[in-house]
Amino acid sequence: MVTVNDKEKVFHLHNGRISYLLYVMESGQLGHLYFGKALNSAGSYLHMVEKAYRPMTTYINEGDLTTSYEQLRQEYPCYGTSDYRYPAMEVQGSDGSRICKLEYQGYEIMEGKKALPGLPATYTEDGAEAATLEIRMKDGWRNLEVVFSYTIFRDVDGVARSVRFVNHGKEALWLNRAMSLSIDMPDADYYGVQLSGAWARERYVKTRELTPGVTAVSSMRGNSSHQHNPFLALKRKNTTERSGEAIGFSLIYSGNFLAQAEVDNYNVLRVMIGINPFGFQWKLEPDAAFVTPEAVMVYSGDGLNGMSGQFHRLYRNRLARGYWRDRERPVLINNWEATQFDFVEEDILKFAKKAKECGIELFVLDDGWFGKRNDDRRGLGDWKANTDKLPGGIEGLAEKIEALGMKFGLWFEPEMVNKDSDFYRSHPDYVIATPGRNMSHGRNQYVLDFSRKEVVDAIYVQMHELLSKAKISYIKWDMNRSISECYSAAYPADRQGEIFHRYILGVYDLHERLIHDFPELLIESCSSGGGRFDAGMLYYAPQGWTSDDSDAIERLKIQYGTSYVYPLSCMGAHVSASPNEQVGRATPIGTRGNVALTGAFGYEMDLNKLSGEEIEEVKEQVAFYKEYRSLIAKGDFYRLLSPFEGNFAAWEVVRQDGRQAFVTVTRILSETNGPYRRLPLCGLSEERKYHVESRYLSYDAYGDELMQYGLILEDKSSGSPTDASAGCRDFMSLMYKVSVIE
Ligand code: DGJ
Numbered sequence: 252m253v254t255v256n257d258k259e260k261v262f263h264l265h266n267g268r269i270s271y272l273l274y275v276m277e278s279g280q281l282g283h284l285y286f287g288k289a290l291n292s293a294g295s296y297l298h299m300v301e302k303a304y305r306p307m308t309t310y311i312n313e314g315d316l317t318t319s320y321e322q323l324r325q326e327y328p329c330y331g332t333s334d335y336r337y338p339a340m341e342v343q344g345s346d347g348s349r350i351c352k353l354e355y356q357g358y359e360i361m362e363g364k365k366a367l368p369g370l371p372a373t374y375t376e377d378g379a380e381a382a383t384l385e386i387r388m389k390d391g392w393r394n395l396e397v398v399f400s401y402t403i404f405r406d407v408d409g410v411a412r413s414v415r416f417v418n419h420g421k422e423a424l425w426l427n428r429a430m431s432l433s434i435d436m437p438d439a440d441y442y443g444v445q446l447s448g449a450w451a452r453e454r455y456v457k458t459r460e461l462t463p464g465v466t467a468v469s470s471m472r473g474n475s476s477h478q479h480n481p482f483l484a485l486k487r488k489n490t491t492e493r494s495g496e497a498i499g500f501s502l503i504y505s506g507n508f509l510a511q512a513e514v515d516n517y518n519v520l521r522v523m524i525g526i527n528p529f530g531f532q533w534k535l536e537p538d539a540a541f542v543t544p545e546a547v548m549v550y551s552g553d554g555l556n557g558m559s560g561q562f563h564r565l566y567r568n569r570l571a572r573g574y575w576r577d578r579e580r581p582v583l584i585n586n587w588e589a590t591q592f593d594f595v596e597e598d599i600l601k602f603a604k605k606a607k608e609c610g611i612e613l614f615v616l617d618d619g620w621f622g623k624r625n626d627d628r629r630g631l632g633d634w635k636a637n638t639d640k641l642p643g644g645i646e647g648l649a650e651k652i653e654a655l656g657m658k659f660g661l662w663f664e665p666e667m668v669n670k671d672s673d674f675y676r677s678h679p680d681y682v683i684a685t686p687g688r689n690m691s692h693g694r695n696q697y698v699l700d701f702s703r704k705e706v707v708d709a710i711y712v713q714m715h716e717l718l719s720k721a722k723i724s725y726i727k728w729d730m731n732r733s734i735s736e737c738y739s740a741a742y743p744a745d746r747q748g749e750i751f752h753r754y755i756l757g758v759y760d761l762h763e764r765l766i767h768d769f770p771e772l773l774i775e776s777c778s779s780g781g782g783r784f785d786a787g788m789l790y791y792a793p794q795g796w797t798s799d800d801s802d803a804i805e806r807l808k809i810q811y812g813t814s815y816v817y818p819l820s821c822m823g824a825h826v827s828a829s830p831n832e833q834v835g836r837a838t839p840i841g842t843r844g845n846v847a848l849t850g851a852f853g854y855e856m857d858l859n860k861l862s863g864e865e866i867e868e869v870k871e872q873v874a875f876y877k878e879y880r881s882l883i884a885k886g887d888f889y890r891l892l893s894p895f896e897g898n899f900a901a902w903e904v905v906r907q908d909g910r911q912a913f914v915t916v917t918r919i920l921s922e923t924n925g926p927y928r929r930l931p932l933c934g935l936s937e938e939r940k941y942h943v944e945s946r947y948l949s950y951d952a953y954g955d956e957l958m959q960y961g962l963i964l965e966d967k968s969s970g971s972p973t974d975a976s977a978g979c980r981d982f983m984s985l986m987y988k989v990s991v992i993e
Contacts, residue, residue: 325433443461445483503545512525571849596641601859621635784818803982848872852872
């Protein structure tokens with residue numbers, strides 16, 4: 252998968268479907284040639300290097316008016332030597348200079364891929380699944396070694412990249428900027444696609460045409476954020492969900508990030524993604540190393556949906572890991588929206604019993620079970636049960652839930668503390684705060700300084716004790732505020748630029764320790780819903796709470812956008828009460844179920860409050876999920892109709908062998924006397940015959956017809972005259988089962 256032309260110093264990573272080409276320039280810097288659909292691996296490619304005399308350019312060699320880094324397409328540009336675009340790295344010495352020039356030293360090719368110390372990353376299970384090319388570079392002046400790692404995957408059309416810096420000099424250096432990936436693409440005729448939003452409307456799809464200058468999304472909040480996801484895609488003007496070129500960049504990281512596309516004056520596009528350089532500075536002592544998080548770029552000639560398919564395959568199979576990666580996820584019920592802080596054990600048991608009757612497998616006790624946590628002003632940090640609410644403690648409640656035949660799960664917010672807590676009273680110095688400055692709060696809470704091992708240890712001890720004593724099968728790991736006044740009392744002045752990153756390393760470390768001690772524990776990540784829904788967390792927590800907005804109609808956009816990068820297996824999606832707590836919208840239980848069923852499914856309500864008829868629907872939904880959950884988790888996902896573009900949202904999940912599928916179609920507002928509608932499906936076998944079944948429809952058709960002519964939607968969701976028994980006419984959703992019969 253890696254071919255090297257030693258004479259031309261050209262490296263070609265390929266897997267039969269994509270190619271990535273780079274080369275060593277005469278000056279020793281690394282140049283970029285190509286990323287896209289596969290090229291012949293025996294070819295010669297140096298003629299792709301374009302350089303010509305340009306006015307107002309700075310050239311690196313006397314007497315040469317064509318060699319300028321400003322014009323050459325590079326792999327990992329440094330600051331200060333004739334390139335005036337944003338660099339991928341910037342290193343500063345004790346002399347104050349920030350100039351750097353990397354020169355090629357050599358390369359190594361290995362099977363599979365190495366792990367990144369302390370960081371989440373994709374992995375291989377056997378060496379044949381991927382090949383890694385490591386290219387060693389050096390800034391001789393400073394004796395700084397920089398190693399670029401490129402992994403190409405056999406089964407995914409993507410390349411994973413990271414960079415390692417090692418200071419072999421005698422003096423400390425400061426890394427001011429160390430992106431994970433940078434690439435200079437030959438043209439900039441793209442639209443940028445980003446996933447942006449806010450709390451309760453995370454990951455909306457936003458598209459903008461690239462123009463000269465910089466287009467960027469970022470976070471400087473300490474978490475990857477509700478506002479922007481660590482992701483950026485490029486698409487051509489005519490690219491659709493199903494056709495045309497799309498290139499996706501995703502960062503496997505949960506902290507401050509920057510994803511940026513810069514169009515220069517010759518229509519060259521520089522894309523980079525990595526730790527946000529704003530507020531970042533890492534001191535590299537002699538012999539010390541720094542490794543960037545990993546970034547993944549995927550190529551699709553089959554549109555945006557094709558790009559998502561590549562991410563889904565890689566992240567589901569070779570980023571998520573451990574006991575739960577391939578196991579069927581339990582149907583869960585969570586008490587938060589039903590009770591908030593106001594519950595006692597008796598209520599919880601009633602709640603759980605009803606859930607058990609409906610076939611639900613896991614009960615999750617959310618916030619409010621510990622310390623004096625009767626509201627959000629106190630308790631965080633004291634991870635011991637509140638025995639006024641739970642007389643038998645967590646151990647007692649967990650046993651009672653297990654006796655009902657369910658598993659028990661528990662909420663934690665390990666990174667946070669309230670001032671009104673025993674933990675804070677004993678360790679007021681354990682919080683992130685800048686001496687002499689105000690300490691801002693978020694939801695009345697403060698952020699523990701996870702850049703310090705002793706702070707992580709103190710929380711680990713408490714969690715470990717509880718997880719060892721009580722039968723806890725699942726934890727929901729929440730994080731409800733961003734970091735402000737970032738500063739750690741434990742580090743000197745010239746290391747304060749490391750704290751945001753060290754904080755995230757501390758979060759990863761605590762996850763790693765718990766996974767090590769309790770390998771069968773299922774962790775669901777959460778950050779006020781989807782404030783840290785990123786590829787980094789997926790390495791530790793195979794599922795995440797997608798959004799605090801649980802309204803089915805709001806979720807159409809949130810889940811649709813989330814699916815650009817993240818597989819259904821990791822998207823926590825629950826049926827909640829109607830009218831919905833966040834938006835006050837009343838929707839039928841069937842619609843709420845349909846939308847939540849394409850995710851890691853569960854409930855967020857007190858089922859005792861439902862009518863007998865609704866309970867029967869809940870039972871059907873749970874049974875459907877149990878039957879289809881392995882298809883949902885492992886099947887191919889197709890976005891069919893975008894809620895960002897019209898009154899309908901539709902998607903399809905197809906078993907990888909094409910023999911079984913289901914389609915969810917949601918009509919947002921009702922229509923009268925609407926047109927006949929058909930919905931072309933994807934991923935079926937053209938020559939096989941399928942049976943199509945929904946509440947109002949049942950017929951047989953060949954795969955080619957279903958994919959060309961389309962699935963007939965002449966039913967309640969098309970706007971045909973509605974019958975009163977269908978209930979609410981707005982917010983109708985139907986599920987179509989499609990199964991091979993011949
Ligand atoms: C925010 C989460 O997103 C909610 O689901 C819930 O767990 C609350 N925190 C509890 O405080």
